[in-house]
Amino acid sequence: MAKPILYGPQFSTYVRAVRLVLAEKDVAYDLHDVDMIAGAHKEPAHLARHPFGKIPAFEHEGFLLYETCAITRYIDEAFQGPRLQAGDPRGRARMVQYMSVIDSYAYRPMVQKIVIPRFMAARTGKKADEAAIEAAVPAASEALAAMEALFVGEFLAGKALSLADLHFAPICDYFRQTPEGESLLSSTPKLSRWWSTMIRRPSLEATAPSFG
Numbered sequence: 001m002a003k004p005i006l007y008g009p010q011f012s013t014y015v016r017a018v019r020l021v022l023a024e025k026d027v028a029y030d031l032h033d034v035d036m037i038a039g040a041h042k043e044p045a046h047l048a049r050h051p052f053g054k055i056p057a058f059e060h061e062g063f064l065l066y067e068t069c070a071i072t073r074y075i076d077e078a079f080q081g082p083r084l085q086a087g088d089p090r091g092r093a094r095m096v097q098y099m100s101v102i103d104s105y106a107y108r109p110m111v112q113k114i115v116i117p118r119f120m121a122a123r124t125g126k127k128a129d130e131a132a133i134e135a136a137v138p139a140a141s142e143a144l145a146a147m148e149a150l151f152v153g154e155f156l157a158g159k160a161l162s163l164a165d166l167h168f169a170p171i172c173d174y175f176r177q178t179p180e181g182e183s184l185l186s187s188t189p190k191l192s193r194w195w196s197t198m199i200r201r202p203s204l205e206a207t208a209p210s211f212g
Contacts, residue, residue: 001061001079002060002061003027003028003029003030004022004027004029004030004058004059004060004075005029005030005031005032005058005059005060006018006019006022006029006030006031006032006056006057006058007032007034007046007049007050007055007056007057007058007059008031008032008033008034008055008056008057009033009034009035009036009055010031010033010207010209010210011209011210011211012055012056013107013111013170013171013174014055014056014068014170015031015055015056016169016170016207016209017068017072017166017167017169017170018056018058018068018071018072018075019031019207020166020169020170020203020204020207021072021075021076021084021163021166022075023202023203023206023207024081024082024084024161024166024201024203025075025076025079025080025081025082025084026081027075027079027081034046034055034057036055041053041054041055049064049066050066051066052066054066056068056071058071058074060074060078068167069099069103069163069167072084072163072166072167073085073163076163082161084161084162084163084166085162085163086157086158086160086162091157091158091162094150094156094157094158094164095156095157095162095163095164096164097150098147098150098156098157098164098167098168099163099164099167101143101146101147101150102143102147102164102167102168102171105139105142105143105146106140106143106144106147106168106171107171108139109136109137109139109140109143110136110140110143110171110174110175110181111171111174111175113132113133113135113136113139113140114133114136114137114140114175114178114180114181115174115175115177115178115181117129117132117133118133118177118178118179118180119174123211133180136180137180137184140175140180140181140184141184141187144184144185144187144188144191145188147168147188147191148188148189148190148191151190151191151194154194154197155194155197156168156194165194165198166203169198169204170207172185172191172195172198173199173204176195
């Protein structure tokens with residue numbers, strides 16, 4: 001079976017989510033960088049892979065996919081290795097519910113509104129818009145509270161690692177490095193215990209982002 005190709009910058013949370021799934025399944029792959037700062041995601045070559053100009057995009061033996069959830073499910077079902085989806089309908093439904101909550105309610109306030117401004121301020125030496133960051137905290141807190149309320153096992157969707165854990169881990173890894181993330185995560189003991197388990201997985205270390 002030919003190696004799949006993943007398109008996107010390695011520091012992206014969603015690219016990392018796919019890389020985590022590939023690592024957990026022990027699938028060799030090629031990572032092709034998409035220089036979003038230079039606008040490569042809006043060039044014809046990438047738009048042919050992702051018509052909305054987003055990342056990641058994925059290719060395997062001529063089969064093209066975009067949207068992270070579709071990509072990670074395909075990898076889990078197309079390649080050998082540990083299963084990352086529950087065998088029962090309720091377990092799979094809880095996994096999908098978590099992933100939907102993450103995409104719909106957690107990503108924007110946590111990453112776009114808090115992580116990126118904090119990281120950019122640190123890299124450029126410019127002051128972050130504290131009012132805008134503070135305004136995002138309630139939505140981030142609400143998302144974490146909802147995820148905490150759903151938590152019933154060692155992992156997000158139950159007793160076994162699933163795609164939901166690998167979907168959220170890159171977001172959590174960035175978010176915990178901000179003052180807001182550190183504070184909010186301290187109020188969610190189940191998610192805090194979950195993270196202490198996740199951070200020890202070799203896949204997290206193998207996909208740690210680099211900023212050059």
